[in-house]
Amino acid sequence: MTENQHLDTTAITAGRRGMRGLSADISTSTVWSSDGLSTTHNEILRGRRGKAYSRYANPTVRQFEEAVAELEGAEDALAFASGMGAIATVVFALCSPGDHIVAQQQLYGGTLALLAGPVRRMGIDVTLVDATVPGAFAEAAKKPRTMLVIAETPANPALAIADLDEVGAIGAPFTLVDSTFATPMCQQPLCHGVNISLHSATKAIGGHNDALIGVIAADTDIIDAVWAHSVLHGAAASPYDAHNALRGIRTLAVRQERQCSTATELASWLARHDRVTAVHYPGLATHPQHAIAARQMTAFGSMLSVEIDGGHDACTRFLQAVELVRPATSLGGPETLVCHPASSTHFGLDSESLAASAAADGLLRISVGLENPADLIADLERALTKNRP
């Protein structure tokens, strides 16, 4: 990478390391032979830099990691079998019983469930804060054993924004931002002093709904520490998924550009619709943290959520009425998807956590895809009017 190269060019050049093949080779071996006992031993000692066993290190996965590190402006990156594999491994790698985690209450449902269940069961104390209250993270992070702060921005499901400068300035040993909704194209948490940027690359980075993979980007000493646990947790990324995700990175910039612009168009259109009671999109001037989003994001992402009058029943009818837009719970792919977080991504949370996470019963989350915006608007219009109570 040359200095001052633009990020969309880096999406094309990242992770190539002098490779001649323009597409990454899929390294299918789980194990590599050696010419003797001492070589095997040496490769194992080299850890994630060695070539011995695929749970320790895999060349295709490595190429994906190097590409993500470049896009995030990080020293290094580490991939996992999924976004949850990344989050769980980081938490258990960095925290011990008696430690304290501060996390925002507006989080991906799986992360909330991890913190409420397995993390608390390990004797790790968790405080949830409202990311939209200025100073809330720092205030809660004052306990003597606060080890890790977890933010997600923009956040599931109502697009709350956490202030990256504020999170980056917290004195806790580790700060982590789940940046999945933004992708490295829209924001770079590490530039704000955050230690770890995390993605479910299953979503927009992979971008084609055909790779389940998670990744963190951070300084090498953090990556080494998390890797040491990662080989024991076993949530290693598959080379097939790493290959698909790396292919996704090549078009990430142009996909994001189109998806963010369509999301902006849909958000403004929805905000004017008489069936819509609220639109949550960080790019709208009406978003309560629009000014923070404008400071830390170069574009506002492809995710928005919308509340429609008629609550749960209206959402059910809406999901049945859409034809082009597909009801599904994932995001970041070519197809525009809609989901009802209260009964899917956030299902199983108690009503208090649901309310705190802002997964209202009348709320629909939309992942904006690559279709023509006019066709999407026609479909949404049909579903909203058909659905009139």
Ligand SMILES: *Cc1c(COP(=O)(O)O)cnc(C)c1O
């Ligand atoms: C999907 C998602 C995850 C979990 O990632 P998986 O790859 O499904 O394990 C975590 N955080 C956010 C914001 C997500 O959207």
